[in-house]
Amino acid sequence: MAHKFPKDFIFGAATSAYQIEGAAFEDGRGQTMWDVIHRDQEGKPTQDVGDIACDHYHRYKDDIKLMKELGLQSYRFSISWVRIYPQGAGEINPLGVNFYQNLIDELIKNGIEPTATLWHGDLPLVYDEKGGWLNPEVIEHYLNYAKTCFDLFGDRVKIWYTHNEPWCAAFLNEHPLGDQLQIAHHLMIAHARVIKLYRNHLNGDGKIGIVLNLGKQYPKTFEKMDQFAARNVDGFVNRWFLDPVIKGEYPKDMMELYRKQGHHFIIESKDLDELKRYPMDFLGINMYSRGVQSYAPFNPPFYAQDYHMPEAIYTEMGWEVCPSSLYELLMDIKEKYHNIEVFITENGAAFKDEMIDNKIHDPLRADFIKKHLEAVQKAISHGVNVTRYYAWSLFDNFEWGLGYSKRFGIIHIDYETQKRTIKASGYCYQRIIQKRSL
Numbered sequence: 001m002a003h004k005f006p007k008d009f010i011f012g013a014a015t016s017a018y019q020i021e022g023a024a025f026e027d028g029r030g031q032t033m034w035d036v037i038h039r040d041q042e043g044k045p046t047q048d049v050g051d052i053a054c055d056h057y058h059r060y061k062d063d064i065k066l067m068k069e070l071g072l073q074s075y076r077f078s079i080s081w082v083r084i085y086p087q088g089a090g091e092i093n094p095l096g097v098n099f100y101q102n103l104i105d106e107l108i109k110n111g112i113e114p115t116a117t118l119w120h121g122d123l124p125l126v127y128d129e130k131g132g133w134l135n136p137e138v139i140e141h142y143l144n145y146a147k148t149c150f151d152l153f154g155d156r157v158k159i160w161y162t163h164n165e166p167w168c169a170a171f172l173n174e175h176p177l178g179d180q181l182q183i184a185h186h187l188m189i190a191h192a193r194v195i196k197l198y199r200n201h202l203n204g205d206g207k208i209g210i211v212l213n214l215g216k217q218y219p220k221t222f223e224k225m226d227q228f229a230a231r232n233v234d235g236f237v238n239r240w241f242l243d244p245v246i247k248g249e250y251p252k253d254m255m256e257l258y259r260k261q262g263h264h265f266i267i268e269s270k271d272l273d274e275l276k277r278y279p280m281d282f283l284g285i286n287m288y289s290r291g292v293q294s295y296a297p298f299n300p301p302f303y304a305q306d307y308h309m310p311e312a313i314y315t316e317m318g319w320e321v322c323p324s325s326l327y328e329l330l331m332d333i334k335e336k337y338h339n340i341e342v343f344i345t346e347n348g349a350a351f352k353d354e355m356i357d358n359k360i361h362d363p364l365r366a367d368f369i370k371k372h373l374e375a376v377q378k379a380i381s382h383g384v385n386v387t388r389y390y391a392w393s394l395f396d397n398f399e400w401g402l403g404y405s406k407r408f409g410i411i412h413i414d415y416e417t418q419k420r421t422i423k424a425s426g427y428c429y430q431r432i433i434q435k436r437s438l
């Protein structure tokens, strides 16, 4: 007989504001860096933009009906900073606030728990122009925005995420590595201070954590040097964020590696004290794939090269499908990070969909979700404290630099008509939620 998920295990799906909302120029919303990245100087799009996206801003009520039909218990969305503060700080925009009040109320009315990410990639343009997170001033503005969100929504939103994937914000840019490490550190300080604020806040009676993109790193062979390469990439992607947010310190081997190579960044001990003093309640993991590393002597800083597994299935993103690595990642977290409570805050895959008789066939995506949930079950049976799973994503949506070309949704979006169609993977997930087993 198939195993049941624990009674209090929660199934949900995730999205983010810029990727689905659209209504980019409505109701007083300010501009984010993403409103300009794909535009020329006259404002004409040079690539896909999120002006309309899934038009969720106007269609949220119908979208919540679909969530209900799928049986979702919880929904992870992000709040758009510039809908609340069009200029990043200063005047609050009441129409932007209304949108989230209505969204939250409608979710609760439909028996779906709202959970909110404070920042999911869409930094206000005003701050991007001042250097983004490299500029420590942004931290104060972020705290002010976070406080406003707790004031406005904290009575009904009881699960909060500080940042989504700080690794991407820190490292997917053109800055030199020293500055990137500084950005990462500013994000860590901001994270700790938001937690402090939440703890001291009137409504701070829920749970708060961070969302990290993690992927287990394997050496290509048992050779010592391949292991060295895998350990470096693990340090870069995983431990550089896990260690500060859970232990209040940075990994020594990576510190040494960066310093030896002359990358300059400043970490003060008082910042680490703050991280130690305000631990988070849970760790959110976005898991899509793993890495296999081979030693590459001429490839600093990590002396590693990604190895392509000849037999494996790769998604449209070029990411290897490897559900067993999720189980192993979770076991690592249990052992090395005090068995902290874990939510899988994103997991999913971009595959091509096939439309047959008005139905969307996506067997590879359905299989991906099932196999990863199997890995979660196995981890639970081995004592890992994983309590939630959010599929990425509820809808096909704006996949950042890749626009609308990659589809991650369990609900298909026809971008011409905005018609929504639950895919076969969505129905598969619905059955899993109904049965609470695979």
Ligand code: BGC
Pocket (backbone or CB within 6 Å): 016, 019, 164, 165, 213, 286, 346, 392, 398, 399, 400, 408
């Ligand atoms: C992000 C999402 C993104 C997804 C697929 C994560 O990196 O949080 O915004 O769409 O993965 O790339």
